[in-house]
Amino acid sequence: MIKLIKGFHDILPDESIKWRHIIKSAKIVLDRFGFREIITPVMEKTELFVRGIGQATDIIEKEMYTFEDKGGEYLSLRPEATAGVLRAVVEQSLLRREPLLKLYTIGPMFRRERPSKGRFRQFFQINAEVLGDDSPYIDAEVISAAYAIMTEVGALGLMMEINSVGCAECRPVYRQHLRNYFSKYMDGLCSDCQRRYTTNPLRILDCKVPDCVQIGKKAPLVTDSLDESCKDHFNEVQETLELLNIPFNVEPRMVRGLEYYTRTAFEIVHDDLGKSKAVGGGGRYDRLLRELGGPDQSGIGFGIGIERLAMGLPDEGRYSRSIDYYIACITDSGRDLAIKLTNDLRTAGYSADMRYTTTSLKSQMKTADKLGAIKVIMIGEEELANCEVTIRDMESKEQVSVPIDELINRLQGDEA
Numbered sequence: 001m002i003k004l005i006k007g008f009h010d011i012l013p014d015e016s017i018k019w020r021h022i023i024k025s026a027k028i029v030l031d032r033f034g035f036r037e038i039i040t041p042v043m044e045k046t047e048l049f050v051r052g053i054g055q056a057t058d059i060i061e062k063e064m065y066t067f068e069d070k071g072g073e074y075l076s077l078r079p080e081a082t083a084g085v086l087r088a089v090v091e092q093s094l095l096r097r098e099p100l101l102k103l104y105t106i107g108p109m110f111r112r113e114r115p116s117k118g119r120f121r122q123f124f125q126i127n128a129e130v131l132g133d134d135s136p137y138i139d140a141e142v143i144s145a146a147y148a149i150m151t152e153v154g155a156l157g158l159m160m161e162i163n164s165v166g167c168a169e170c171r172p173v174y175r176q177h178l179r180n181y182f183s184k185y186m187d188g189l190c191s192d193c194q195r196r197y198t199t200n201p202l203r204i205l206d207c208k209v210p211d212c213v214q215i216g217k218k219a220p221l222v223t224d225s226l227d228e229s230c231k232d233h234f235n236e237v238q239e240t241l242e243l244l245n246i247p248f249n250v251e252p253r254m255v256r257g258l259e260y261y262t263r264t265a266f267e268i269v270h271d272d273l274g275k276s277k278a279v280g281g282g283g284r285y286d287r288l289l290r291e292l293g294g295p296d297q298s299g300i301g302f303g304i305g306i307e308r309l310a311m312g313l314p315d316e317g318r319y320s321r322s323i324d325y326y327i328a329c330i331t332d333s334g335r336d337l338a339i340k341l342t343n344d345l346r347t348a349g350y351s352a353d354m355r356y357t358t359t360s361l362k363s364q365m366k367t368a369d370k371l372g373a374i375k376v377i378m379i380g381e382e383e384l385a386n387c388e389v390t391i392r393d394m395e396s397k398e399q400v401s402v403p404i405d406e407l408i409n410r411l412q413g414d415e416a
Helices: 013-032 047-054 057-064 082-091 136-153 170-188 191-199 203-206 210-216 229-243 306-311 332-347 361-370 379-383 404-415
Strands: 042-043 066-069 074-077 101-110 122-131 158-164 248-250 262-268 278-284 298-305 323-329 352-354 373-379 389-392 397-402
Touching: 013 101, 013 122, 013 136, 013 306, 013 332, 042 047, 047 074, 047 082, 057 158, 082 122, 082 298, 101 306, 122 136, 122 278, 122 306, 136 158, 136 229, 136 262, 136 278, 136 298, 158 229, 170 191, 170 203, 170 210, 191 203, 229 248, 229 262, 229 306, 248 397, 278 306, 298 306, 323 332, 323 361, 332 352, 332 361, 332 373, 332 379, 332 404, 361 373, 379 389, 397 404
Parallel strands: 158 248, 323 352, 323 373
Antiparallel strands: 042 074, 066 074, 101 122, 122 298, 158 262, 262 278, 278 298, 373 389, 389 397
């Protein structure tokens, strides 16, 4: 038997019902907020991610699935969605058509990180991006959209954590403060953080190694190094979130794992998801479009992990399998009628199913129950003789006989 690749996972039918609910809910919310869907390839040139994400990140250095193709070009499976979306925006000149662009994409990402609770090497994300507006009100709107998705899917116990990571003008000052602080604890840092000390000391604050976490607890806060412009921007974001009644906590030690973030950064967290409790997150990236060869326009976006969000949803039976009608044919002479009736119901917009092997009514009722049928349409010798069918409501157990040639009209009339 050939087994699944380590770190990958099958989404089985019982779980895919919950996934469909999440994706449908996310699309409904994003449509309300004026986003439009974009679908980009799962594979891009490696250079795109190196330039977009930053060389001094775990994603580039350790986690990306990269290979050289037969033409000698280096390609990578996408580890995140923003770089690919922005590549399409630049290549297709989308901002020339719409100065304010709202896009979303839903699909698989790939990172070769250590599998853990809710974390896989192939994982699925809901990603949304807004390009062309650098105001704090857009930041609040994007955070509001992420929160609205949580509300729509029925997630519980979630909180928005926000911070400002500064800009190109004030962040160098903060980096130096961090280096001054961590220089006293170099022997206690893990090998990765010792390297990050030189390349990007902010990444030390994102380390999950217990010793590094403990050392980082007393590190300088980025909010203490913000210039006046970044302070004003962050204060306006908070005031707007309060206006919108979006619950949030300011988390001054929170940083994002990607180098392109500026100013507003945020995470959606859930305490039941282990050490890495984030369901999703995002932030502002005011220089990324330009670095990818596009116009000097700002952007902000977020990603929500579907696997981790699904773990935060209560299993209340709302995701159980269900069909509108099960057709129980209990006589061979009624099979043709049952086949046609099943197709007529599907054509009329109902979900319907049947089994082509004739078995007892008791056996077929068990099948209907497993399928979550709302109603069962029974066809036996008596029904055929009277040119009718018997409809049984599986919840109330009530039954009614309906002429075959009136069935579809009767069903549609009952719903009117």
